[in-house]
Amino acid sequence: MNLSKEQQQAISHVKGPALVLAVPGAGKTTVLIHRTANLILNEGVSPQKILSVTFSRASAKDMKGRFNSIYGDITNIPVHFSTIHSFSYGVIREYAYKNRKQYTLIEDMNKEINKVQILRNIYLSINKEHITEEKLESIINSIGYIKNMLIGPEEYLSQFKLDISNFLEIFHTYESYKKNNHLIDFDDMLTLALKILREDKYLLEKYRKKYEYIQVDEGQDTSKVQLEIIKILAHPKNNLFIVADDDQSIYGFRGAYPKGLFEFNKIYGNGKIFFMEENYRSSKNIVSVSNKFIKKNTLRFNKNIFTKNQYFEPIKIVKVKDLEEEYRYLMEELININDYANTAILYRNNLSAIGIIECLERNSIPFYIKDINVKFFDHWLVQDIVDFFQLANDSSNIAIFEKIYYKMNGFISKKQINYIKTLYIKESVFDSLLSIPGLNEFYRKNVLELKLNFKKLSMMNPYEGISFIEKSLGYGDYLKESHMRFGYTMDSLKTILNYLRMIASNTEGLKKFFTRLKYLEYLCNQSKNTKEGITLSTIHSAKGLEFNRVYIIDLIDGDFPTSSSIDAFKKGNIGAMEEERRLFYVGMTRAKKYLTLITYLNKDSKKTNPSRFLLDLEAICN
Numbered sequence: 001m002n003l004s005k006e007q008q009q010a011i012s013h014v015k016g017p018a019l020v021l022a023v024p025g026a027g028k029t030t031v032l033i034h035r036t037a038n039l040i041l042n043e044g045v046s047p048q049k050i051l052s053v054t055f056s057r058a059s060a061k062d063m064k065g066r067f068n069s070i071y072g073d074i075t076n077i078p079v080h081f082s083t084i085h086s087f088s089y090g091v092i093r094e095y096a097y098k099n100r101k102q103y104t105l106i107e108d109m110n111k112e113i114n115k116v117q118i119l120r121n122i123y124l125s126i127n128k129e130h131i132t133e134e135k136l137e138s139i140i141n142s143i144g145y146i147k148n149m150l151i152g153p154e155e156y157l158s159q160f161k162l163d164i165s166n167f168l169e170i171f172h173t174y175e176s177y178k179k180n181n182h183l184i185d186f187d188d189m190l191t192l193a194l195k196i197l198r199e200d201k202y203l204l205e206k207y208r209k210k211y212e213y214i215q216v217d218e219g220q221d222t223s224k225v226q227l228e229i230i231k232i233l234a235h236p237k238n239n240l241f242i243v244a245d246d247d248q249s250i251y252g253f254r255g256a257y258p259k260g261l262f263e264f265n266k267i268y269g270n271g272k273i274f275f276m277e278e279n280y281r282s283s284k285n286i287v288s289v290s291n292k293f294i295k296k297n298t299l300r301f302n303k304n305i306f307t308k309n310q311y312f313e314p315i316k317i318v319k320v321k322d323l324e325e326e327y328r329y330l331m332e333e334l335i336n337i338n339d340y341a342n343t344a345i346l347y348r349n350n351l352s353a354i355g356i357i358e359c360l361e362r363n364s365i366p367f368y369i370k371d372i373n374v375k376f377f378d379h380w381l382v383q384d385i386v387d388f389f390q391l392a393n394d395s396s397n398i399a400i401f402e403k404i405y406y407k408m409n410g411f412i413s414k415k416q417i418n419y420i421k422t423l424y425i426k427e428s429v430f431d432s433l434l435s436i437p438g439l440n441e442f443y444r445k446n447v448l449e450l451k452l453n454f455k456k457l458s459m460m461n462p463y464e465g466i467s468f469i470e471k472s473l474g475y476g477d478y479l480k481e482s483h484m485r486f487g488y489t490m491d492s493l494k495t496i497l498n499y500l501r502m503i504a505s506n507t508e509g510l511k512k513f514f515t516r517l518k519y520l521e522y523l524c525n526q527s528k529n530t531k532e533g534i535t536l537s538t539i540h541s542a543k544g545l546e547f548n549r550v551y552i553i554d555l556i557d558g559d560f561p562t563s564s565s566i567d568a569f570k571k572g573n574i575g576a577m578e579e580e581r582r583l584f585y586v587g588m589t590r591a592k593k594y595l596t597l598i599t600y601l602n603k604d605s606k607k608t609n610p611s612r613f614l615l616d617l618e619a620i621c622n
């Protein structure tokens, strides 16, 4: 590889602060690897003196792998790339040992005391209801933001509209609980490490001596607390080397603070800024269109991405009738491709993986899922549908009936359930209900109708059955009434139902349907071991990766950009919309040669609007 003049200049930078501002595919990772080697091999710096901070454990591993593949044969340098969290944890452990304190990490979900469980309990005790997955995620992100931005919860609430009742109380209860029990989570690792470094002069000096050179990858997604840790550690020599692309900052919701980069000159007056604007990854078409696309953002360093790579296939924008056609289109494309390992299907929302997995498996196309936390198979809605079918199959199953009786037509009360539980009769729960003394005509009619409907359901195939549960058994009405309470939009619940229907449409009989669900769940969990498959990933998790061929799917306005960013934009708040555009840009710039962007025009028999980003791209391309 012939390194460019700009790359070489950055690589040869040794002492003092430097910021490398680069475009996607400019070789930021490449530069970090070569600079590390330059420091060690040419400048005589001991590898132990270099702290290289990466964004995630995966990128630390990737970076180490890339370093070894270039320099591993030449020398046995024990280079160390770590995340800022693992560095911070090291500081905390040392401090704890020195001061005979103990901090227990609560991020391990398999342990009895873990962050999620603690938050669930606190939410339940304060709000007297169980928390939904969405709300839980929202609380976790909000706490993360507060800690990463070094602000208080009150300030957070004054900046953001948060749909969580009693958030302040939840926040403070969580903090006290951790404090009283000497527990910390990932966010505390950072705030606590900063506090220790600020207060313990001995440890600070020790770490300053230990790491004379600090390198930071993905600087755009570094949060305020992380920047402070790095700042205090690097002082006063400030041998600090940050590589970043502010246009790829996509973790604002979690407290990423790209503005910190804009303050680089203010903090480090003698700092050097290197620009790397040449893209080595993508075809000329992809580079020039992406460049025009991102220029619509206003909160950015102005950079001009260019490439010497050849023109290749134009970017394809595909508009199909509906989701089914999107899958048909994709499968027809993929079936003719042989380099699966160099192909990726990217999406905005985790849930998009479900339909694709179903199709890929049916077509025997191997795949690898980057994000394994697809919250579908254990979603309560999926469980409800399974319960309805199980009750239809065995109408004497009172335990299941008790789980879902209030999610269907019939006005059955808890009191009635309690009564029939005392009967100990192994007969249909509906017959038991009918035997309640004094049951009036209205209830009798309702129960008889339910009994009949469950009988009908027991004779249906799963595909018909799902719609029957939704429409004739009243489950759809239940969802309409309760979705807000559970923190879901009706649209997202319908999406889950549609994926279930899609899986059901390919299976005959209930048993096969259940087996299919279990099998797909198993495949999702196993797919991380697939080496030669197509990569399925959210765009967030595809950061830093590259593929010959990229498909970005489900490009619907309201999904991507999200409806909340659209609402904020309408009210004049452009931040969230600009982050969505950056995310789209990250997705586009993963492609080397082929980039296909797909939208569909109908969803649940309603018209959809293609993502506004596609309209921008059409205007750019024409």
Ligand SMILES: Nc1ncnc2c1ncn2[C@@H]1O[C@H](COP(=O)(O)OP(=O)(O)OP(=O)(O)O)[C@@H](O)[C@H]1O
Pocket: 001, 002, 003, 004, 007, 022, 023, 024, 025, 026, 027, 028, 029, 030, 031, 245, 248, 280, 281, 543, 544, 545, 546, 589
């Ligand atoms: N001077 C060069 N000549 C040829 N190829 C290069 C050069 N520099 C980097 N590359 C290649 O360009 C691609 C992108 O490099 P790299 O992944 O380091 O970029 P990046 O800036 O980290 O990208 P991104 O921020 O988009 O993830 C890689 O395939 C890399 O091997």
